[in-house]
Amino acid sequence: MSTSGFHTRLKTDADVDIRATYMELQQLEGIATAVRRDILRMVAAVNSGHPGGSLGCTDFMVALYFDIMRRKLDGDGKPVFDMNGHDEDLFFLSNGHISPVFYSVLARAGYFPISELATFRKLDSRLQGHPATAEHIPGVRIASGSLGQGLSVACGAAYAKKLNGDDKHVYVLMGDGEQQEGQIWEAAQFAPNKKLGNLTAIIDLNHAQIDGTTQNVNDNRDLAAKYRAFGWFVDEMEGNDISDVIRTLRKSQEDPDVPTMILMHTEMGFGVEYMVGNYKWHGTAPNADQLQQALNGLPLSIGVTDY
Amino acid sequence: MKKYEYTDKKDTRSGFGAGIAELGRSNPNVIALTADLAGSLKLETFIKEYPERFVQCGIAEANMIGVSAGLTIGGKIPFATTFANFATGRVYDQIRQSVAYSNKNVKICASHAGLTLGEDGATHQILEDLGMMKMLPNMTVINPCDYNQTKAATIAIAEHDGPVYLRFGRPVIPVFTPADQQFEIGKAWHVNEGDAVSIFCTGHLVWEAIKAGEILSEQGIEADIVNIHTIKPLDEEAILASVRKTGCAVSAEEHMLNGGLGDSVAQVLARHFPAPLEYVGVHDTFGESGTPDQLMQKYGLTADKIVEQVKKVMARK
Incomplete structure (x- = not known):
């Protein structure tokens, strides 16, 4: 991570390096492991929360916050948070139930102390079950949890940046089950029509939701074709490969008038062998034995600690 | 009874249109949004002058x-506009x-609220919106009574930092409040001083309350008429000061009784100063097609109905 100012971003395909600019890939992977341990310990501690999607989106979230996003940092490299987010990249989490990964990444990026992760879902905590602004937790700009609303909010934030002459970017993450919400498709029409080229939306394509596979519950069918027909630039990436996430996010901003939709292939529960690909872990916390088994498979890197 | 006269009749939605046009000029952060109802919300001037916003x-x-x-x-500062039904x-x-x-x-700005939307019928005549909006924490809820008050309220809410629901309507009604008024959120307007009965009124029913006040005055009953334009936060002091003087009250609104202004007044009285209260509003039913005047008559949202309720409540003192 740079020590001051903004991360700069490479704009064209030719400039793309598969390796992170400011951190070695190995370092990013070390952070991702620590985040996975945070997620597991956070949900196990309160026997509630959503580990599956959180683990699946960990590599993406680490790449986004530690490499991709141009964030305001102070002289010590600590993030400076203000609600307006003028002149910096913004991220919105639409599928708010994966709050564990959001909170862990925000804490490890310096928005608040990692010790606060121990308060997740507890009374009087700033870390509500689903992200909220009411407790003024740095890094969170909108409440989410009731699905389907984040893309609209991101459209509004991107629209404001254009009006403000702010050349920074807006990112939003959604679930694939969430694509069943009608409001998504209202926003899907809006963004290309308003030429929101400063918006990149990512769909976590893990094919799983609470009641089963997305295919069985209410099939998304061909999301790429749908978004292309709505006027988006559509790309795909391997969400559990940090290099591929970085490479894809760096190259997808070339047309100033066209928003980008990235279909991100992930595995729910990635990093914990017994959770991978099983939708039962969408919203179930591991018990003590399961937690230990999972942590044993996720050894911390040197110099990285648990909260 | 204080004399109220009007020289002009206008719709409250046009007051909103005039207010947001003025805001366009004075506040560069104001943005107008609509969902295919720019004409109905009277946004033409704003759009013409500030198309980029x-x-x-x-x-x-x-x-x-x-x-x-x-x-x-x-x-x-986004002003999101559509019909009240679709806005809530x-x-x-x-x-x-x-x-x-x-x-x-x-700022959620909603036109065509209530029965006075008229011929389109019950699908569009929302009578529950004030209740839904006032239940939301952080939400300020305002229901102005004529063109001038709506214009002033529109300008005032831009200065208030937080979510606001501003409700107005379609019919052309008398313009009887001053053009140069300052609108203070949460501060009731004392329409008439009296000591026989309190009338708490909002929106299109304020003019009806004034007409009722004139009828009552001729009968020697002087009503204390208070315009509660801000449903939330409620001016509890004004309500209590009035009922302490009169000992009974009638509420009047173009809204469902469940969840409306009358409900809010009842809560204040029950907690602080129990006194007889009667209501003018819609009783647990949907509306229907008809002209605004016909509907107001049929559903009892008139000066005559207010007079009737005043008699009833005064008998309970």
Whole structure:
């Protein structure tokens, strides 16, 4: 991570390096492991929360916050948070139930102390079950949890940046089950029509939701074709490969008038062998034995600690 | 009874249109959004003068609310406009999560509220909107009574930092409040001094209350008429001061009794100064097609009905 100012971003395909600019890939992977341990310990501690999607989106979230996003940092490299987010990249989490990964990444990026992760879902905590602004937790700009609303909010934030002459970017993450919400498709029409080229939306394509596979519950069918027909630039990436996430996010901003939709292939529960690909872990916390088994498979890197 | 006269009749939605046009000139952060109802919301002047600050969302109200919440993050003051039905009931969860719970500076501006929307019928005549909006924490709820008050309220809410629901309507009604008024959110307007009965009125029923006050005055009954334009936060002091003087009250609104102004008044009286209260409003029923005047007659939202309720409540003192 740079020590001051903004991360700069490479704009064209030719400039793309598969390796992170400011951190070695190995370092990013070390952070991702620590985040996975945070997620597991956070949900196990309160026997509630959503580990599956959180683990699946960990590599993406680490790449986004530690490499991709141009964030305001102070002289010590600590993030400076203000609600307006003028002149910096913004991220919105639409599928708010994966709050564990959001909170862990925000804490490890310096928005608040990692010790606060121990308060997740507890009374009087700033870390509500689903992200909220009411407790003024740095890094969170909108409440989410009731699905389907984040893309609209991101459209509004991107629209404001254009009006403000702010050349920074807006990112939003959604679930694939969430694509069943009608409001998504209202926003899907809006963004290309308003030429929101400063918006990149990512769909976590893990094919799983609470009641089963997305295919069985209410099939998304061909999301790429749908978004292309709505006027988006559509790309795909391997969400559990940090290099591929970085490479894809760096190259997808070339047309100033066209928003980008990235279909991100992930595995729910990635990093914990017994959770991978099983939708039962969408919203179930591991018990003590399961937690230990999972942590044993996720050894911390040197110099990285648990909260 | 204090004399109220009017030289002009206008719709309150045009007061909103005039107010937002003025805001366009005075506040560069004000953005107008609509969901395919720019004409009905009287946005023509704003759009003509500030096309870059107008966002046409199409028939997609849920997205309009979310986009509005997002615009506030960039420091904008979005005025999201459509019919009251589509501005509340249709998008309640979007308002709840992205606006109220997130405490975003979104102004939800709703026209064609209540029965006076008229011929379109019950699908469009929302009578529950004040109740839904006042239940939301962080939400300010305002229901102005004529063109001038609506214009002043529109200008005032831009200065208030937080979510606001501003409700107005379609019919052309007398303009009887001053053109140069300052609108103070949460501060009731004392329409007439009296000691026999309190009449708490809002929106289109304020003019009816004035007419009722004249009828009562001729019969020697002087009503204390208070315009509660801000449903939330409620001016409890004004309500209590009036009922302590009169000992009984009637509420009057173009809204369902459940959840309306009368409900709010009843809560204040029950807690602080129990006194007889009667209501003028719609009783647990949907509306129907008809002219605004016919509907107001049929559903009992008239000066005569207010007089009737005054007699009833005074007998209970």
